[in-house]
Amino acid sequence: MTLRGAKPAGIDDEGRAALAVREMFDSIAPRYDLLNHLLSSNVDRLWWWRAARRFKDVLADPDAAILDVCCGTGDMTMALLRRRPSGARPILAIDFARAMLSRGARKFGARGAVAVEADALHLPLPTASLDLIATAFGFRNLANYEAGLREFHRALKPGGQLGILEFSTPSGFIGKIYSFYFLRVLPAVGRMICGKEGPYNYLPNSVGNFPRPAEMLELMRAAGYEECSWQPYTFGIAGLYTATRGAVA
Numbered sequence: 682m683t684l685r686g687a688k689p690a691g692i693d694d695e696g697r698a699a700l701a702v703r704e705m706f707d708s709i710a711p712r713y714d715l716l717n718h719l720l721s722s723n724v725d726r727l728w729w730w731r732a733a734r735r736f737k738d739v740l741a742d743p744d745a746a747i748l749d750v751c752c753g754t755g756d757m758t759m760a761l762l763r764r765r766p767s768g769a770r771p772i773l774a775i776d777f778a779r780a781m782l783s784r785g786a787r788k789f790g791a792r793g794a795v796a797v798e799a800d801a802l803h804l805p806l807p808t809a810s811l812d813l814i815a816t817a818f819g820f821r822n823l824a825n826y827e828a829g830l831r832e833f834h835r836a837l838k839p840g841g842q843l844g845i846l847e848f849s850t851p852s853g854f855i856g857k858i859y860s861f862y863f864l865r866v867l868p869a870v871g872r873m874i875c876g877k878e879g880p881y882n883y884l885p886n887s888v889g890n891f892p893r894p895a896e897m898l899e900l901m902r903a904a905g906y907e908e909c910s911w912q913p914y915t916f917g918i919a920g921l922y923t924a925t926r927g928a929v930a
């Protein structure tokens with residue numbers, strides 16, 4: 682069976698892929714923030730901020746039901762929270778790696794978000810209950826992309842919005858420089874700081890394995906989304922996929 686989802690080295694079934702991803706994030710959680718900011722020269726902060734700005738209208742509605750899924754250590758959640766009015770309904774922040782989530786909860790717990798340990802492919806939420814699902818650098822790690830899109834579609838209200846912030850592969854000259862950094866420098870620095878071989882080899886592999894924007898947009902349309910688009914960030918190193926769940930269920 683061919684997996685359309687994360688493919689940690691040597692694994693070819695969805696259950697084992699999800700387990701390997703969860704264990705990997707639990708193992709790197711203590712160094713995750715440090716490495717993230719170092720390896721992206723803090724550009725990641727700008728990406729979270731831009732993604733949150735894209736949803737400023739729904740975030741400004743105090744009653745809007747908002748989910749940050751694959752929230753990890755909570756930086757996307759924090760960017761979303763900055764645009765919430767005081768007294769707003771808490772944001773739900775879901776992740777299945779306890780060590781990542783507990784670090785996130787320390788950041789956002791007192792600021793208006795609630796941490797829930799759960800699998801993105803089986804959200805513990807009623808159908809048609811959310812106004813916005815945002816996810817940053819997590820979607821690529823799901824064991825089945827189509828299943829993830831379907832599950833998010835189920836949980837969104839008609840007219841609800843989806844935002845998926847993900848890495849991409851820039852083309853041209855920038856692409857060549859970036860590939861060298863991403864395939865050579867980043868795994869070496871990651872290995873040095875986190876003391877493990879696997880996770881920072883997995884990162885470039887997982888980006889290489891992820892659908893290109895045109896293909897991802899096709900997957901989104903096939904899962905029933907409307908107004909699907911992709912906005913590249915920083916020469917296309919990352920980008921934001923956006924879509925809405927159509928008004929008809």
Ligand SMILES: C[S@@+](CC[C@H](N)C(=O)[O-])C[C@H]1O[C@@H](n2cnc3c(N)ncnc32)[C@H](O)[C@@H]1O
Nearest residue numbers: 706751752753776777778781800801817819822
């Ligand atoms: C690269 S981190 C991103 C964390 C955070 N959103 C950020 O922008 O820094 C990916 C996160 O996705 C989570 N994740 C991957 N697959 C998941 C799944 N099926 N269900 C819940 N969380 C998942 C991992 O545990 C990890 O914390």
